[in-house]
Amino acid sequence: xxxxxxxxxxxxxxxxxxxxxxxxxxxxxxxxxxxxxxxxxxxxxxxxxxxxxxxxxxxxxxxxxxxxxxxxxxxxxxxxxxxxxxx
Numbered sequence: 001x002x003x004x005x006x007x008x009x010x011x012x013x014x015x016x017x018x019x020x021x022x023x024x025x026x027x028x029x030x031x032x033x034x035x036x037x038x039x040x041x042x043x044x045x046x047x048x049x050x051x052x053x054x055x056x057x058x059x060x061x062x063x064x065x066x067x068x069x070x071x072x073x074x075x076x077x078x079x080x081x082x083x084x085x086x087x
Contacts, residue, residue: 002065021062033061 005017027038035042035054042058045051 002068030058030061033057 001019005019008014008017026040029036029038035057037054039055039058042051042055045055
């Protein structure tokens with residue numbers, strides 16, 4: 001899906017795109033980046049540094065997926081403004 005959004009930007013088919021990566025209550029773990037907890041579990045961090053660090057790693061991973069899909073396109077970089085929220 002990231003690739004489709006990046007292609008739409010590159011082809012100037014749209015200037016607005018939205019995507020939800022996962023439901024806010026998903027229990028998906030992030031074992032591939034060394035985080036066994038879910039985003040939802042970590043979002044209840046209580047300002048604990050360890051949980052905040054893991055949450056930051058997950059969010060960096062998600063943003064990286066889009067960055068890689070744009071394949072360094074200057075047009076995509078100029079047109080992209082990301083708004084990241086967590087419920």
